Amino acid sequence: MILSSITDEPGEARQGLVRRFKEARRRTRRLTEPLTAEDMNGQSMADASPTKWHLAHTTWFFATFLLADAPGPAWADLYNSYYESLGRPFPRPLRGLLTRPGIEEVLAWHDDVTAGTLDLMETVGDWGRVKPLVELGIAHEEQHQELILTDILHLFASNPLDPAYLSSPRPASGTALDLEWVACPGGIVSIGHDGAGFAFDNESPRHQVFLQPWRLASRLVTNGEFQAFIEDGGYRRPELWLSEGWAAVCQHGWAGPPYWRQDGGAGSEMTLFGLQPIDPAAPVAHVGFFEADAYARWVGKRLPTEAEWEWAASLCPVDGNDLGRAAFRPLPAESGGLRQMFGDLWEWTASPYLAYPGYRPAAGALGEYNGKFMINQMVLRGGSCVTPPGHMRATYRNFFPAAARWQFSGIRLAEDA
Numbered sequence: 001m002i003l004s005s006i007t008d009e010p011g012e013a014r015q016g017l018v019r020r021f022k023e024a025r026r027r028t029r030r031l032t033e034p035l036t037a038e039d040m041n042g043q044s045m046a047d048a049s050p051t052k053w054h055l056a057h058t059t060w061f062f063a064t065f066l067l068a069d070a071p072g073p074a075w076a077d078l079y080n081s082y083y084e085s086l087g088r089p090f091p092r093p094l095r096g097l098l099t100r101p102g103i104e105e106v107l108a109w110h111d112d113v114t115a116g117t118l119d120l121m122e123t124v125g126d127w128g129r130v131k132p133l134v135e136l137g138i139a140h141e142e143q144h145q146e147l148i149l150t151d152i153l154h155l156f157a158s159n160p161l162d163p164a165y166l167s168s169p170r171p172a173s174g175t176a177l178d179l180e181w182v183a184c185p186g187g188i189v190s191i192g193h194d195g196a197g198f199a200f201d202n203e204s205p206r207h208q209v210f211l212q213p214w215r216l217a218s219r220l221v222t223n224g225e226f227q228a229f230i231e232d233g234g235y236r237r238p239e240l241w242l243s244e245g246w247a248a249v250c251q252h253g254w255a256g257p258p259y260w261r262q263d264g265g266a267g268s269e270m271t272l273f274g275l276q277p278i279d280p281a282a283p284v285a286h287v288g289f290f291e292a293d294a295y296a297r298w299v300g301k302r303l304p305t306e307a308e309w310e311w312a313a314s315l316c317p318v319d320g321n322d323l324g325r326a327a328f329r330p331l332p333a334e335s336g337g338l339r340q341m342f343g344d345l346w347e348w349t350a351s352p353y354l355a356y357p358g359y360r361p362a363a364g365a366l367g368e369y370n371g372k373f374m375i376n377q378m379v380l381r382g383g384s385c386v387t388p389p390g391h392m393r394a395t396y397r398n399f400f401p402a403a404a405r406w407q408f409s410g411i412r413l414a415e416d417a
Helices: 011-031 039-040 051-065 090-097 103-123 129-155 223-231 243-252 289-298 304-312
Strands: 181-182 187-191 206-209 214-217 268-271 274-279 345-354 378-381 397-399 414-416
Touching: 011 051, 011 129, 039 051, 039 103, 051 103, 051 129, 090 206, 103 129, 103 223, 129 268, 181 304, 187 304, 206 304, 214 304, 223 289, 289 345, 304 345, 304 378
Parallel strands: none
Antiparallel strands: 181 214, 187 206, 214 414, 268 274, 345 378, 378 397
């Protein structure tokens, strides 16, 4: 569900949404260009999905919620993700078994639904009904563009050949900026979406919270700083970890970020550019909440709450290293002050993913979009280097289980004043 006006708009505004829709669909296809058909059907773990599935699911979304009466292929219901009220979703851990339909059939369906949606947008009279669904569909597609890249990285990192999605990364940087502390006054503040423009339903209602004075780190934690945590036995010291986190360390044998390869020397990490030297000045990436929390304990700090993060972010321009910059990896902070609030890496907060006061999920199938996941997850904020341009905002609430490590996620510290 989204928050949006349901009144009709002049043709120029409608054409603006048409352009956004076209660009979203084109970007999804562009992201698949470096991939083979075999790449697009690979599934490396239960939490990831094949690229072909992402293509088909985003197409299913528009076909289901906008073109409900249009005929579709008999296999379309295979690409229902989790909308139980619309059928019986195919099990997520088994999506890699869907070798049929083939990629050419999926791409043809992608083209057909794109054309059908464009025709609907150009001709429909009830624009107030269609506009919110198109906006939600675009935002949904942008989420899956990000997932395509995170899932491909995990797939390629699971391959002993260490294949690269892209070539020619930027050269490694020099020295990291000194970490500074930005004072935040606290008090009664308002957080949540204010109703202007697009937002997911879980960003509302806007409400007031009380914050004690605190300080926020000026940048993300770097690879070099996290390396010191490892060398000090960070993954071998149970006193630094939450109980469930320590159980995960022992069960999975965690000894560092999942894509690091440390065979002596400076080490390397698996990236979308293949295996690359670890840049000590770049933000440490692909750490879960448990690791972020343990690192914060190690340095005597803590993670910010999502309300603290949002208040600080609301003072910053929504600008940073996102997918539009085409860096495809987190980069070091380039200047002083409060930096990297948007882009580079999603930032773990200390807040569980729960409903805001007064939240009510939408009626019908779209009510399953966010609300039913409000348990056993932690909130992340800010966006990453693979978040599509225009998709980030201060109120955006991403969420993942505390042990999740394949997302482009990192660490920003906070402390009490």
